[in-house]
Every structure is written in C-alpha cells, then in structure tokens.
Amino acid sequence: MRKIITTAGKELLLLKRDRTGLLVLFLMPAILVIVITLVQENVMELTGQKNTRLLFLDLDEGGLGNSLRGRLSDNNFAIVVWDKRQKNSDALQAAVAAGDYQVGVVIPEKSSHKLQQRTEGMLEESKADDMKNAPGKIPVDVFFDPGIMPGLRSGLTAQLQMALETIAMEAKITVLERKVTEIVGQFGLARDAGPLPTAGLAALFGRQLFALQDGGDSARAGTTPPYNPVQQNVPAWALFGMFFTAIPIAGAILQERRSGIWIRLASLPVSHLLLFAGKVVAYMGVCLCQFLLIGLIGVFLFPYIGLPAFVVAGHPLAVLLTVLFSSLAACGFGIVLGMACKTYEQASTLGSTVVVASAAIGGIMVPVYAMPQTMQQISIISPLNWGLTAFQDLLVRGYGGAAIVDDLGRMTLFFLLCILFAWKLARTR
Amino acid sequence: MNARNPSLYKKESGIALEANSLVKRYNKSSRPALNDFDLQVNKGEFFGLLGTNGAGKTTAVSVFSGFFPPDSGTVSIMGMDFRRQAHKIRQIIGVVPQEIALYDKLSARENLSFFGRLYGFGGKLLEARIDLCLQFAGLTDQATRLVSAYSGGMKRRLNLATGLLHAPQILFLDEPTVGIDTQSRHLIHKQLTALNLAGITILYTTHYMEEAQELCSRIGIIDGGKIILQGKPNRLLQQSGSRNLEELFLDLTGKQLRDT
Ligand SMILES: Nc1ncnc2c1ncn2[C@@H]1O[C@H](COP(=O)(O)OP(=O)(O)OP(=O)(O)O)[C@@H](O)[C@H]1O
Ligand SMILES: [Mg+2]
Numbered sequence: 001m002r003k004i005i006t007t008a009g010k011e012l013l014l015l016k017r018d019r020t021g022l023l024v025l026f027l028m029p030a031i032l033v034i035v036i037t038l039v040q041e042n043v044m045e046l047t048g049q050k051n052t053r054l055l056f057l058d059l060d061e062g063g064l065g066n067s068l069r070g071r072l073s074d075n076n077f078a079i080v081v082w083d084k085r086q087k088n089s090d091a092l093q094a095a096v097a098a099g100d101y102q103v104g105v106v107i108p109e110k111s112s113h114k115l116q117q118r119t120e121g122m123l124e125e126s127k128a129d130d131m132k133n134a135p136g137k138i139p140v141d142v143f144f145d146p147g148i149m150p151g152l153r154s155g156l157t158a159q160l161q162m163a164l165e166t167i168a169m170e171a172k173i174t175v176l177e178r179k180v181t182e183i184v185g186q187f188g189l190a191r192d193a194g195p196l197p198t199a200g201l202a203a204l205f206g207r208q209l210f211a212l213q214d215g216g217d218s219a220r221a222g223t224t225p226p227y228n229p230v231q232q233n234v235p236a237w238a239l240f241g242m243f244f245t246a247i248p249i250a251g252a253i254l255q256e257r258r259s260g261i262w263i264r265l266a267s268l269p270v271s272h273l274l275l276f277a278g279k280v281v282a283y284m285g286v287c288l289c290q291f292l293l294i295g296l297i298g299v300f301l302f303p304y305i306g307l308p309a310f311v312v313a314g315h316p317l318a319v320l321l322t323v324l325f326s327s328l329a330a331c332g333f334g335i336v337l338g339m340a341c342k343t344y345e346q347a348s349t350l351g352s353t354v355v356v357a358s359a360a361i362g363g364i365m366v367p368v369y370a371m372p373q374t375m376q377q378i379s380i381i382s383p384l385n386w387g388l389t390a391f392q393d394l395l396v397r398g399y400g401g402a403a404i405v406d407d408l409g410r411m412t413l414f415f416l417l418c419i420l421f422a423w424k425l426a427r428t429r
Numbered sequence: 430m431n432a433r434n435p436s437l438y439k440k441e442s443g444i445a446l447e448a449n450s451l452v453k454r455y456n457k458s459s460r461p462a463l464n465d466f467d468l469q470v471n472k473g474e475f476f477g478l479l480g481t482n483g484a485g486k487t488t489a490v491s492v493f494s495g496f497f498p499p500d501s502g503t504v505s506i507m508g509m510d511f512r513r514q515a516h517k518i519r520q521i522i523g524v525v526p527q528e529i530a531l532y533d534k535l536s537a538r539e540n541l542s543f544f545g546r547l548y549g550f551g552g553k554l555l556e557a558r559i560d561l562c563l564q565f566a567g568l569t570d571q572a573t574r575l576v577s578a579y580s581g582g583m584k585r586r587l588n589l590a591t592g593l594l595h596a597p598q599i600l601f602l603d604e605p606t607v608g609i610d611t612q613s614r615h616l617i618h619k620q621l622t623a624l625n626l627a628g629i630t631i632l633y634t635t636h637y638m639e640e641a642q643e644l645c646s647r648i649g650i651i652d653g654g655k656i657i658l659q660g661k662p663n664r665l666l667q668q669s670g671s672r673n674l675e676e677l678f679l680d681l682t683g684k685q686l687r688d689t
Contacts, residue, residue, distance in 0.1 A: 014532060269548065
C-alpha cells in the first residue's frame, strides 16, 4: 500500500510540473461546459423547453387585448406589451423575425368593436337561411420567430386559438344571457321568480373543465430538479474531461516505456499491477477534482452568466460513487492506451479520437434520445454513456443508488478488462 | 558504497549468473536477437560483454534483469530462477539501463527517493542511501535541480548511481559511459573498480575496447546474439597475436557495419 501511495505521489508531482497537461485537464472541460450550455440554452428556447417570450401590440385597445393577455398569462408566456403610440406592427414583426421574441401578437384596430357586432348580430345571423353569407372572421395577426421548431409553432398557434375562442364564447354567452332575460321579461315571469339563473353564465362557460396533468416529465421522486441543459451538460462535460485524463496517463506510461525507466521499474521488486494502481489512485484524484471544478462552475458561476444553477439532488454519495467508477474506467483506458501504443503521438491521436467518438456515441454532445434508432442502440457500448446514464438517473430522474448499480458494474468490468490486457502487454514487452 | 568487509566477499565463490542456450526473437519472422547464448559469470567478477551495435547486448541484459523472459533457455542468478524467485532476485540485482532511466521532471533527490521507496526503504535509512548515491554521482550540490536541467554526463552518473541505491550483489551495466567526457568516465571507472573490489559482481556491456581492457577481469565477445569468444583480456591477446582488443575485435567481427 505504501508503494502504491509512493507511485501515486510521484505521478501527481510530475503532473503538477506539467503546466500544459494541467491546463488541458481542467481548463478544457470548464470552457466546454460553459460554452456548450450557453449554446444549448438557446436551443431550449427554440424548442419551447423554456418560457416563451411573447411580444404584444394592441392597436385596438377595446378590451379584447386585455382579455387575451389575461388568458395567456397563466401559461408559460413572458409577455412584453408595446405601446401603440410608440411602435407599429412592422416594428413588431421585425423584432420577432430577429429572434428577440418567439412569437408576436397584434390585435388590429376595432377588433373589440367587430367582436361585439358579430356577437350582437349572432341571433339574426342564425335566422338567415344560408350560413354561407355569414360575415368573415375577425383577424388577429400572429408572427413567429423563423428559428423555432415546427412543433412549438403549432403548439403556440393552438394555445392562441384556444384563448381567442374562449373569449368569443364568453361574448356569445353574454349576448345570449341578455336575450334570454329580455324574452323571459316579456312573459312577465321574472318579477315572481327573482333573478334568472342565467346570471354569470358567461364566466361559467369560459371556465375550463378539463385539466391536463403534467406528470413532471415522468420523474419519480418529488424533489426532481427541472430538466434543463445544465443538469445534462455539467455531468456530461465533466465525464468528457475525466475520460480525457486517459491521454496524460498514456503519456506518463509511454514516457517510462520509451526511456530506460520501464526497464528499471521492471528490475525493482514491485509488480506492474502495483505501478498501475499508483497511477489509478493519482488520476482518480485528478478526476474527482475535475468533477468538483465543473460542479462548482455549475452551482456558483452559472447563475451569474444567466444560466440555471446546477442542482445536486438526492444522493450525493451515489453521485460520488459514479464519479469514482467513471474515473476508474477512464484510468483503465489510459493504461491500456499507454501499453498498446508505441509513441505519445499515437496515443494522443488514438486516445482523443476514441474519447470524442465515445462521447458522441454516448450522448455527451447530443442526448441519446435525439439520436437515430440505430445510434441509440449503439450508444450503450460507450463507457461515457454508462457514466452519463448513471448521472442522469441520479440528477435528472431522481432515482436512488439502486438504479446505477448496473452502470457501475459495467465500468468496473471495463476497468478490469483494460488492466488485464495492459498487464499481459507489460509482461510480454 | 558498501560498508561490509571486502575480504569476506572475496571468499564467496560460485556462479553469480548462468545463462544456457538463450533464444530471444522480437518478431517471429526476424532473426533472433539472442541465438543459443551461453554465459557464466562468477561471483566477484568484473565481466565485460563486448559487441557491435545490434549484437544483442541490451537484449541479454534485459533477459538477465527479468525485463522479459527468453523464448527458450534458462537463466539463473545467484542460483535462483526468475520463474520461481523473481522477487528475491530483484532484491539483489542492480540494473543500469542503456537509456537514461530517470524522470526528467523530478530532481535527483526525488528520483532516488521514489526508487528507494519502491525498494521498501524509508526514513533515515532511505535518506542515508540517497546521500551515498548522490555522493557517488558527484551530485550532492545539485541534488534539488530537475534532471532535465542536467548535462548528459550528470544524467549518466545519476543513472548509474540509482542502480546502486539498494546495495545490489550483482550489477548489470548497459553501456553506462556512452557520450560522456573523460572526467566523468574516469570517475565512473574508479568507482566501479572500487565496488568490484568490495565484492560486487559486475556485468558490463560496452563497445569501447580500451574500457573493457582496463576494467574487466574477463570479457566475452557477442556477435549475432551469440558469445563467440571469451576469456581474460591478456590471455586472449596472447592467443590471437593481436596488438589490442580493437584489432582482435575487428578480426573477429569484420570491418563492415553490423547493425543493418
Ligand atoms: N524492441 C525491439 N523490437 C524489435 N527488434 C529489436 C528490439 N530491440 C532490439 N531489437 C533487435 O534485436 C537485435 C539486438 O538488439 P540489442 O539492442 O540487443 O543490441 P545491442 O547489442 O544492445 O546494440 P547497441 O550497441 O546498439 O545498443 C538488433 O538486431 C535489434 O534490431
Ligand atoms: Mg544496447
């Protein structure tokens, strides 16, 4: 054990004196997580996974605009209202087209008046025998950010249509109510029976009877943090950085193998396994620091740059285990890389290719669910995917430690296979 | 280096290293680097292994120091076999590889401390051994400088001293004086002779003939992975009628390049 610590200490000392190596290990994932999260935050807006920014211009100012805004305010809209004395429809269209808002709504002049006319004339209309001659619909102008996804666009259209129809329904009921009261009054019943039960009908009709229950993204625990790119990206890019330690590990081994050090080490009364173990211990510490750094960036820096904060919910111990087992897998890969390659250039080219490819396959860059079917099936061969799945089970789905046992098992097996192979290579070379 | 009484050592007799019919190929197709290689080195001997580039010297030393096993044949060191007593053998052999076997980004003291701890030393004993090695290498004043800042000769001296850290009984030195100045070489020769007098068995590979003639009590000439001639230097010269080892060597191995 003392010899393992000696080896680990030497490894860390060497790393400490290798400025560029440290920079790559810590700066690279830190920059990646910030940049990628900022970029994806924008993507989330375009796909409607965030509050929709709605720009509102009421040229009518007759009451319809207020009702519509009232109807929309309880949905996920952040509404900005423009004053018609300062802005016009063209300006609104330009602002939406520029992507400052996802949707713009313009209530044209006299819309409220038209609504009233149409509802008042409703009963006469229905008496007329051909409905084809009914007057046209009342236009309300809607503009969409050209960048938004079609799904979000049709969703928003449906929401606006629904809100407008409800307002129309209320207006119709109000007219109907008044007519019924008038007719009943003509028969002289009202004085005896008190006020008619038609009062307040309009509000009643406007009320929704169904409620679509949002099951909270089917997550299990009640304390699930919200799904946002931060919860995906912080562990994902921390994992990416952790697997990149494979390259400095391979580099350290190759430095020994390509100098006389490897021969000297082989002549010492210590086995290769012990030397590997020292490296694993040292670099697991490095990986833990990487994860802490990325985690702290997520928790403390993100809120300052306008991103949601990273939330470690539920099971910190299970998260720690996932970090440790992921770094075990990364170290195993680094050791086998260092033993199988002949030069540092080979190891760094092969290593970074494999890590980037495994990251892509494993869902670090694009979430697995967004991949084509075949790629989704392939994704499970990537050790980065095992780590990411475990992190998502813990941090996004709110599962407990039991959910990650299979992933940790896979990573252990991967590590053992790597070490076994590296050991075989060490004994024959 | 060694505090024990040299005379006690000299009384020890027997075989320090015995290699029988060693064969080693790096690739299945290539010609063997060791080809039916036989060698006996007695305890207390200063044995010189002479050969051209590519003759198989490093390969032989690698097998002796347990870096890899031979494809066939046997090696025994102080009567022990690597296949069964590797750990014990490693406690008593000292290896000085042909390539510098030091961490560039560690100081001399840190290098020695690391290797010393892997031998199981610690505390005062470790410090004492490190100081002795630094003294041996003439680097006591430069002990805290990074090895990368050393000159070639300083690296060579430290490389050699590191192999002595655990006071081995048998030393394998693979061309320990390549590329260093006369002063450094002189110092190394003097100290190796002293170590040998103190009873340490030394196997020394080189292609410097004068060096072998000056230092070694016995030499073997290796060519094509095989020992083709061995004996005491003076005796060999007498038998062949050559003026010096260089001439003998050229007579034996020819004048064309051998490592192609
Ligand atoms: N790792 C290796 N892979 C393949 N062939 C090798 C390897 N190491 C040595 N050889 C070959 O084995 C033969 C013996 O090499 P070796 O290094 O033992 O020679 P040497 O006597 O030490 O030479 P030098 O004086 O140049 O150090 C050479 O033909 C060499 O090309
Ligand atoms: Mg050699």
